Amino acid sequence: MTALHPVVDTKTYGDPGTGSWEVIEDHRKDKLWLAHGRPYVLDTDADGQTYDGLGPVPEWLHADEPPAPEWLHADEPPAPEPTLEEAQAAQLVLINAGFEQAAKALTAGYPEAERLTWPIQQSEALAWAADNASPTPYLDGLAVARGITPEDMRALTLAQVQAFQAASQQLVGTRQRLRDEINAAATVADVRAVVWPSGGEA
Incomplete structure (x- = not known):
C-alpha cells in the first residue's frame, strides 16, 4: 500500500x-x-x-x-461476423497477396529495364526451340555483348524461360485452386481455412 x-x-x-x-x-x-x-x-x-x-x-x-x-478495461465489442460472401472476398485478397509475394520472388534481383526485354527473349527462344532455323536477332545481340556464342545464348535463355514457366505455372495453378476452394466453401470457418502455403511457395 x-x-x-x-x-x-x-x-x-x-x-x-x-x-x-x-x-x-x-x-x-x-x-x-x-x-x-x-x-x-x-x-x-x-x-x-x-x-x-x-x-x-x-x-x-x-x-x-x-x-x-471492469467496463473501463473491457475490450471493444466484437465485430459482427461477416457474411459468407464478405469472408470469401476478404480471403481472396489474402490469397492474391500471397501469390504476388511469391511471384515477385521469381523476378527478384533483375532490374526492371531488363525484365522489359523478357517477352522478346522468350519469343525468340521458344521459336528457336521449335525451329532451329528461326532467326534470333535480339538473342544474337545479347550474345555479342555477353561474349558467348549465339548458340549458347539461345540455350541459356531457353532454359531460363522453361524454368520460369514451370515455376509460374505452379504459382498460378495454386492461386486458382485456392480461389476455387474459397468459392466452394460453405461456411466462414471453411473460407478462413483456405490460406496461401506457408513459406510463400505453392
Whole structure:
C-alpha cells in the first residue's frame, strides 16, 4: 500500500479554554484516488463530498490507486461476423497477396529495364526451340555483348524461360485452386481455412 505522509506541523487551536494547539493532518501534497480509479482534485465535488486535504482522509478517498471498473478495461465489442460472401472476398485478397509475394520472388534481383526485354527473349527462344532455323536477332545481340556464342545464348535463355514457366505455372495453378476452394466453401470457418502455403511457395 502507498503510505501517506501528512505534514504534521499544521496547527490550529485545540478545545476552547485549554490554551493548547491541536496538530492537524495535512494531506494536501499527497495523491489521493476516488473509488473508480480517478485521481481526486482537492476541494472538488465528488458525489456531493469534498475534501481540502486537511484532517484525516475520508473513507471515500484512497492512498492507493484502486483498480478501474471492469467496463473501463473491457475490450471493444466484437465485430459482427461477416457474411459468407464478405469472408470469401476478404480471403481472396489474402490469397492474391500471397501469390504476388511469391511471384515477385521469381523476378527478384533483375532490374526492371531488363525484365522489359523478357517477352522478346522468350519469343525468340521458344521459336528457336521449335525451329532451329528461326532467326534470333535480339538473342544474337545479347550474345555479342555477353561474349558467348549465339548458340549458347539461345540455350541459356531457353532454359531460363522453361524454368520460369514451370515455376509460374505452379504459382498460378495454386492461386486458382485456392480461389476455387474459397468459392466452394460453405461456411466462414471453411473460407478462413483456405490460406496461401506457408513459406510463400505453392
